[in-house]
Amino acid sequence: MLIASRGGRPLTTVTDGAAYLQLLALSGVGTVLIVRAFLGLAGYPQVGGASLHIAHVLWGGLLMLAGLLCALLLAGVGARAATAVLGGVGLGLFVDEVGKFITRRNDYFYRPAAAIIYLVFAALLVSASQLRRRRAVEDRHRLATAAQLASAGVTSGLTSRQRRAAEELLDGQEGEAAEAVRGLLSAAPHRAHSQRMQDLFDRTEAVARRLLDGRWFTPAVLGLFIVSRVVVAVVFVSQALSLATGHDLSSGAEPGAITGGAVSRSVALAFVVAGLLRWRADKRAAYGWFRVAVLIELLVSQIFNFTDSQFAAVGELPFNLLVLAVLSYRLRRPAI
Incomplete structure (x- = not known):
């Protein structure tokens, strides 16, 4: 969760539930990609011998159990991070075998399985994004997040960055609950943060901001996005028309997925065109239309893809x- 400080620089609240949900999802995504790559290179070996097959879904369940135990038995920032990572890796190992769960022939290579896996992690990341956006503007959630940070700090300590983030969350908060959180925050010990890692983070953030604030970067990215949406929509619509007229596509192609992709990408292109029409009059509105288009691509088109x-x-x-x-x-910028 990014919280703007009085100086305008965002602070990262590492105890925000949305951040841990995002960490869980990214751990799961990385696990699925690593497992699929390893199995492909190794020729899909089976563990267990001639009569047994110890599927990696079992290891996934054990890791999710380990994550639950961390959440139930331990406290502090490290425990929450461990829960997210263990749970994410376990979920990745579990959902990677979804094709076996939903087919009669236990088909690991069931084609829609990839889309189902993608949909699971996309839903988690969207949920994290929505949770972050809602909590950033509601005082009660800001207070709750500060309380989470302060309570974790009692066990794990707080870095200077975490302490500043909690103080920013408490700005303008009054009442007994807010005072109790301030007392808890003052009692949390200081935890030194790796200066090398902090410097790396600061440099990365500075480079990213220079790029995003530069004159050419945003127009270049959006220009490439607009052109690519036109090209992709034309390709998919052409393929769908070929199917409709009785022509065969390459072997292994999924007609339903191609047709669905043609529809969703055409809708995304329509939003891109709407953004272009608003560009001169209201750039902020145009950015909003473009954002809807890319969300359609990520949440709908990619499932068919x-x-x-x-x-x-x-x-x-x-x-x-x-x-x-x-x-x-x-x-997010106040003026565009």
């Missing part, structure tokens, strides 16, 4: 996520 292309569809995600980050940054 994963169904058809399987995990090769991962290649399209980084650019769409970059576009979403650029648009979200622009829309």
Whole structure:
């Protein structure tokens, strides 16, 4: 969760539940990609011998149990982070075998499985984003987040950055509850933070801000996004028309996924066009239309894309996520 300080610089609240949910989802995504890559390179080996097969879904369940035990038995920042990582890795191992759960023939390579896996983690990341946005503006959630940070600090200690973030959350808060949190915050010991890591974070943040505030970066990213949406929509619509007229596509293609992708990408393109029409009159409104378009691509089009292309569809995600980050940054600014 990013909280703007009085100096205008965001502070990261590492005890925010949305941040841990995001960590869980990213741990799961990384696990699925690593497992799929390893199994592909190793020729899909089976563990257990001739009569047994110890599927990695079992290890996933054990790791999710380990995450639950961390949450139930331990306290502090480290315990919450461990819960998120263990739970995420366990979830990744579990959901990676979803094809076996929903098919009669226990088909690990069931084509829609990739889309189901993507949908699970996309839903988690969207939930984290919505939770972060709601809690950033509601005083009661700001107070609750500060209380979480302060209580974790009693066990784990607080870095200077965490303490400043909690103080910013408490700004303007009054009443017994707020005073109790301030007392808890003052009692939390100081925890030294790695200066090397802090310097790396600060430099990375500074570079990102220079890029985002530069004259050419946003127009270049959006220009490439607009052109790519036109090209992709034309390709998918052409493929869907070929199917409708009785032509066969390449072997292994999923007709339903291609048709669905053609529809969703055409809708996304319509929002891009709407944004272009508003560009001169109201750039902020245009950014909003573009953001809707990229969300359609991420939450709808990619489901069809994963169904058809399987995990090769991962290649399209980084650019769409970059576009979403650029648009979200622009829309958060008070003036555009």
